[in-house]
Amino acid sequence: MPGATPQKIIIDTDPGIDDAMAVHQAFADPRLEVIGLTTIFGNVTATRATRNALHLAEMAGHPAVIAGGAPVPLRRAPEPAADFVHGPEGFGSLPAPAPDRSADPRSAARYLCESCAAAPGEIIICAVGPLTNLAAALAHDPSIASHARRVVVMGGSAARHGNVTDCAEANIWNDPDAADLVFAADWDVTMVGLDVTEKTRCNPQDFATLAARSPDIGGFLQAATEFYFDFHEAKLGERVCFMHDPSAILAITDPHLFGFETMPISVICDGSEIGRTVTGGEGRRDVSVAMRVDSQAARARFMEVVAAADDHVAARQRNGNAQDTMTGG
Numbered sequence: 001m002p003g004a005t006p007q008k009i010i011i012d013t014d015p016g017i018d019d020a021m022a023v024h025q026a027f028a029d030p031r032l033e034v035i036g037l038t039t040i041f042g043n044v045t046a047t048r049a050t051r052n053a054l055h056l057a058e059m060a061g062h063p064a065v066i067a068g069g070a071p072v073p074l075r076r077a078p079e080p081a082a083d084f085v086h087g088p089e090g091f092g093s094l095p096a097p098a099p100d101r102s103a104d105p106r107s108a109a110r111y112l113c114e115s116c117a118a119a120p121g122e123i124i125i126c127a128v129g130p131l132t133n134l135a136a137a138l139a140h141d142p143s144i145a146s147h148a149r150r151v152v153v154m155g156g157s158a159a160r161h162g163n164v165t166d167c168a169e170a171n172i173w174n175d176p177d178a179a180d181l182v183f184a185a186d187w188d189v190t191m192v193g194l195d196v197t198e199k200t201r202c203n204p205q206d207f208a209t210l211a212a213r214s215p216d217i218g219g220f221l222q223a224a225t226e227f228y229f230d231f232h233e234a235k236l237g238e239r240v241c242f243m244h245d246p247s248a249i250l251a252i253t254d255p256h257l258f259g260f261e262t263m264p265i266s267v268i269c270d271g272s273e274i275g276r277t278v279t280g281g282e283g284r285r286d287v288s289v290a291m292r293v294d295s296q297a298a299r300a301r302f303m304e305v306v307a308a309a310d311d312h313v314a315a316r317q318r319n320g321n322a323q324d325t326m327t328g329g
Contacts (some may be wrong), residue, residue, distance in 0.1 A: 007252060008122050010115060012069070012108070013245075014042030014129035015052040017086050022128055022245035023053070024217050025302060027060045028309040031253050036065035036115060038108035040129040042174050043082050046071040046091040049129075050091045055097035059220065060309070066101070067266040069108030069211050070132040070185075073175035073316075078092035082170065084230050091220075092227030109136035116147035117228040119261055124252055127182075127247040128154040129170035130171050138185055145187040155179065156265065156277030157194040158289050168275030169194050172267060176275045189287045191265060192248045193277065196258060196293040200243040204229060207300070210306055214234035219307035251290060259292030277288045 013019045026034050036058065039049035051067040052092055057064050072078045089096040104111060112133065116123050124146050127134055134151065138145050156173035157177070162168040172179045183189060207225050210218030224243060233239045251258055266281030268274055 004031070007032055007124060007128050008033045008037045008119065009034050009124045009252065010034075010038060010130060011111060012038045012040060012112075012127040012133050014040045014044060014049045014124060015056060015090055016043035016049075016245070017090070017092060017128070017224050018241070019043065019128055019245070020056055020091060020224060021115040021302075021306070022249050023056045023220060024060060024221065025246050025305050026249050027062050028312045029129040029249070029253055029305050032249075034062065034064045035123065036067060036111060037114060038067045038069050038133050039082065040069045040108070040133050041071055041078060042129040043086045045081055048090055049097060050103050051097065052102065054099035056103045058099045058101050059311050060217065061320070062182055065104050065111065067104040067106050067108045067111035070136055071288070073130065073132055074135060074177045076175075076177070079174055085228070087227045092224040107136075109140045112137040112165070113141040113144045113147075117141070120147045121149050123321075124152060125152045126152045126248055126252060128171070129183045130174035131155070131178040132175045134168040135175075135181040138181060141250055141280065145185050145203050148187055149187045150190065151182065152190045152192060152248050152251055153182065154192050154245050156191055156267075158263065158277070158279055158291060159192050159195060160276065162276070163323075164193060164273065167273050169277070170211065173275030174266045174278055176269045177316075179277070180269055183265045183267060183287060184281070184284055186285065190251060190260070190290070191277070191287050192251045192258075193308050195318070197247045198289045199293050200247060200295040200298045201240040202239050202243060202299060202302075206303060209303065213307035214310035216250060218306065221306070230250045237295050243299065245304060247298065249291070250298055250301060254298070257294045257298050257301070258290045261291050262286040262288055265289065270285045
């Protein structure tokens with residue numbers, strides 16, 4: 001897409017180690033204009049998610065708006081945060097960040113609705129956490145379904161497969177009611193689930209390479225992912241990690257790396273299979289579901305983009321300094 005207008009996106013996120021990977025990937029990709037991050041409970045509490053999102057944007061010198069979102073699911077008690085996967089503060093063993101920036105006063109739902117209404121047909125919402133904020137946005141202003149260009153969801157699986165139960169993926173399982181509403185709504189949805197995200201893996205050498213190429217952003221990701229590798233090694237017997245959330249960003253920037261199939265998706269909201277995404281659902285529009293991925297190319301593209309992250313931080317600083325000079329700041 002050289003020379004093309006960058007695609008505007010809002011990332012709905014619960015940072016989270018792989019969220020941090022995806023957010024820095026999006027910040028560093030010139031094909032994307034990240035206008036905002038909305039935050040949600042999941043990998044961490046909603047309060048920590050907002051703090052962590054502010055830290056990621058501040059680290060990258062990025063002007064994205066940060067809007068805090070729902071602290072609990074729509075109608076059920078929240079599950080404990082996944083600190084055994086992402087660490088107590090969300091970034092592995094790293095201490096709690098203390099960002100200087102403040103969040104937008106609007107709720108995530110209101111921010112999503114107002115942003116999409118202000119630029120109808122232009123913004124892709126990329127949701128890489130539980131879908132409570134998107135369901136709340138639909139309730140706040142149903143016209144968001146026509147204003148958003150598309151919704152890309154990292155979550156679920158077309159196969160009967162899960163990562164928190166034998167059949168449920170974490171983001172969907174954390175608020176199945178919200179997920180079902182999102183899949184049922186009258187907007188274009190792409191689901192990037194475990195069917196593809198578990199097929200692309202990174203290893204510690206990948207993050208050593210990123211740290212060498214971009215010492216600040218890459219070094220942060222290398223430090224954070226050590227905890228993530230510990231979790232995956234205990235579970236899989238290999239020191240690797242899945243590229244969950246970065247795959248959703250790649251589905252926007254590099255859709256040719258995936259094979260998609262269209263099918264309705266519904267979510268089981270009660271019982272022993274709660275959180276399971278199932279194909280079918282009467283009266284529902286089709287969802288575009290990523291079923292295949294060129295794993296080697298996906299990992300290479302992620303590496304290529306994030307390796308240049310520090311260069312983009314420096315460019316933003318230069319541009320900011322130039323603007324300050326022009327305005328007498």
